[in-house]
Amino acid sequence: MTAQTENILEVDNLTVYFGEFAAVKNASFSVRRGETFGIVGESGSGKSTILKAISGLADIAGGRITMGGKELNGARPKASYQDVQLVFQDPYSSLHPRHTIDRALSEPAKIHRLSDVESRVSGLLNDVGLGSMFRYRYPNQLSGGQRQRIAIARSLVLEPSLILLDEPTSALDVSVQAEILNLLKRLKKTRGLSYILVSHDISVISHMCDRIAVMNNGEIVDQVTVEQLRNLEFSSEYSRQLVRSSIEYEQAITGSRETLVSNEYG
Amino acid sequence: MNSPLVKVDGLTVGFPKKGGVINVVRNISFSIGREKVGIVGESGSGKTMTGRALLGLIRPPGVVTARELRFGDIDLQNASEKVRRSLRGNRIGMIMQDPKFSLNPVMRIGHQLAEIYIVHRNASRAAARIKALEMLEKVKIRDPERVFDAYPHQISGGMGQRVMIAMMLAPKPDFLIADEPTSALDMTVQLEVLSLIDQLVQERQMGLMFISHDLNQVAAFCDRVIVMYAGQIVETCKATELGNAKHSYTQGLLAAMPRLTKPTDTLPTFERQESWKMEPGRYDCTN
Numbered sequence: 001m002t003a004q005t006e007n008i009l010e011v012d013n014l015t016v017y018f019g020e021f022a023a024v025k026n027a028s029f030s031v032r033r034g035e036t037f038g039i040v041g042e043s044g045s046g047k048s049t050i051l052k053a054i055s056g057l058a059d060i061a062g063g064r065i066t067m068g069g070k071e072l073n074g075a076r077p078k079a080s081y082q083d084v085q086l087v088f089q090d091p092y093s094s095l096h097p098r099h100t101i102d103r104a105l106s107e108p109a110k111i112h113r114l115s116d117v118e119s120r121v122s123g124l125l126n127d128v129g130l131g132s133m134f135r136y137r138y139p140n141q142l143s144g145g146q147r148q149r150i151a152i153a154r155s156l157v158l159e160p161s162l163i164l165l166d167e168p169t170s171a172l173d174v175s176v177q178a179e180i181l182n183l184l185k186r187l188k189k190t191r192g193l194s195y196i197l198v199s200h201d202i203s204v205i206s207h208m209c210d211r212i213a214v215m216n217n218g219e220i221v222d223q224v225t226v227e228q229l230r231n232l233e234f235s236s237e238y239s240r241q242l243v244r245s246s247i248e249y250e251q252a253i254t255g256s257r258e259t260l261v262s263n264e265y266g
Numbered sequence: 267m268n269s270p271l272v273k274v275d276g277l278t279v280g281f282p283k284k285g286g287v288i289n290v291v292r293n294i295s296f297s298i299g300r301e302k303v304g305i306v307g308e309s310g311s312g313k314t315m316t317g318r319a320l321l322g323l324i325r326p327p328g329v330v331t332a333r334e335l336r337f338g339d340i341d342l343q344n345a346s347e348k349v350r351r352s353l354r355g356n357r358i359g360m361i362m363q364d365p366k367f368s369l370n371p372v373m374r375i376g377h378q379l380a381e382i383y384i385v386h387r388n389a390s391r392a393a394a395r396i397k398a399l400e401m402l403e404k405v406k407i408r409d410p411e412r413v414f415d416a417y418p419h420q421i422s423g424g425m426g427q428r429v430m431i432a433m434m435l436a437p438k439p440d441f442l443i444a445d446e447p448t449s450a451l452d453m454t455v456q457l458e459v460l461s462l463i464d465q466l467v468q469e470r471q472m473g474l475m476f477i478s479h480d481l482n483q484v485a486a487f488c489d490r491v492i493v494m495y496a497g498q499i500v501e502t503c504k505a506t507e508l509g510n511a512k513h514s515y516t517q518g519l520l521a522a523m524p525r526l527t528k529p530t531d532t533l534p535t536f537e538r539q540e541s542w543k544m545e546p547g548r549y550d551c552t553n
Binding site (some may be wrong): 174182208246251 | 528
């Protein structure tokens with residue numbers, strides 16, 4: 001059913017309002033099949049709102065979102081939700097505390113009336129590196145990293161082509177973050193997925209993404225490749241500042257420590 | 267080095283659980299002078315509990331034991347609650363992670379700040395107000411009059427954390443415990459808040475215990491770093507030497523961080539070794 005376009009998703013002049021407040025203003029970008037597209041920005045810049053608009057959780061006030069040649073707008077057929085799934089930031093609040101893992105994973109399959117729910121669930125648990133012994137546990141019996149693996153497994157139940165990742169590792173320790181990022185990379189390769197990754201952590205973004213949009217105050221101020229990001233090739237001063245501060249942090253640990261704190265803001 | 271501000275010897279913090287006591291901090295020893303010491307570790311490593319134990323903020327049924335727990339010349343273990351209370355805020359300040367949860371939501375910012383001068387310094391209301399406004403200016407809040415009359419929900423996270431810093435520093439403590447003071451803030455705001463803490467700590471020659479999970483931040487900001495794992499100290503080193511850490515846990519943490527400047531395809535992960543829990547603190551590279 002997909003027209004063989006290179007782009008899996010196109011966002012054209014998207015505007016989202018919350019009451020009077022324009023959370024996203026005229027944002028345009030496209031995501032190519034098989035790539036990871038990153039969105040960085042500070043809190044309140046509108047990056048999560050874009051994901052909400054794509055997944056149908058926020059109303060689109062202006063512009064269009066097209067996926068596989070079809071426009072996604074207010075009223076969507078059930079099947080359109082099958083193609084794009086969302087993974088949230090906080091693994092502690094995104095799983096129902098009184099539902100077993102089995103129930104959390106089979107629910108989407110049941111809603112969409114898919115067959116062989118059994119084998120899907122056990123296959124997915126293996127795929128995210130947990131194994132079937134986790135199947136009848138409750139979320140409170142799992143660590144944060146394990147929960148995030150479940151949330152990722154749940155997003156895969158319907159075999160979507162695009163997964164929206166909203167700060168998927170911000171609540172996790174660095175060692176667990178590394179495991180989850182590796183898992184996401186592996187799943188993308190084996191299942192031919194495309195991702196949109198939203199994060200405030202520029203190192204994570206640069207590790208995962210092919211192309212990146214920088215947002216500030218609801219607007220996309222820069223769109224660059226990961227190489228351009230590393231080389232600070234931006235058109236806006238805002239993006240350059242944002243990325244430079246991350247690089248300076250890293251240099252502190254990798255040796256050439258400079259008095260970053262005092263020289264810029266002293 | 268002159269005599270340390272804080273001396274901790276054999277500190278253990280335990281909580282009774284079904285079938286025994288779980289020690290979340292296990293027999294750790296360190297001292298901090300008038301310097302910036304970072305305490306890093308993953309969640310559950312005991313770093314926050316270490317800070318709270320110093321302030322006497324571990325609530326029952328939690329149990330704190332130590333061979334020595336000293337602040338300046340005061341023996342914290344045998345100090346009365348009255349003495350301990352006179353230390354808190356007055357001589358040891360604490361900045362917590364999220365200003366949203368640390369400020370009173372139904373009290374104007376200015377009144378919360380002025381209260382400090384009224385309580386700790388016996389100032390009059392009018393004098394306290396002037397002092398509070400001065401303090402807001404000191405933490406680089408551009409419009410102190412407006413913030414003074416605002417409620418906590420009316421200001422941003424970064425501004426809230428500045429207010430917290432103002433509050434903690436108002437009684438002029440000698441020692442500051444900052445528990446993840448910037449984790450709830452954006453990167454650029456983090457830098458501003460850090461530089462502010464840095465400047466005030468320098469200016470007043472204070473000691474700082476800086477609790478964080480962020481190795482980059484600690485390396486950039488502190489003089490010395492203590493690495494904790496499972497309630498114990500596994501390594502102590504100069505912040506500038508953190509990149510050359512000796513312990514396999516610290517090395518694992520460093521390697522697991524994605525880097526802008528060093529792209530790789532997969533990040534190295536590590537298995538937690540049982541031995542890390544058993545043999546603490548073999549590496550002390552501060553000397």
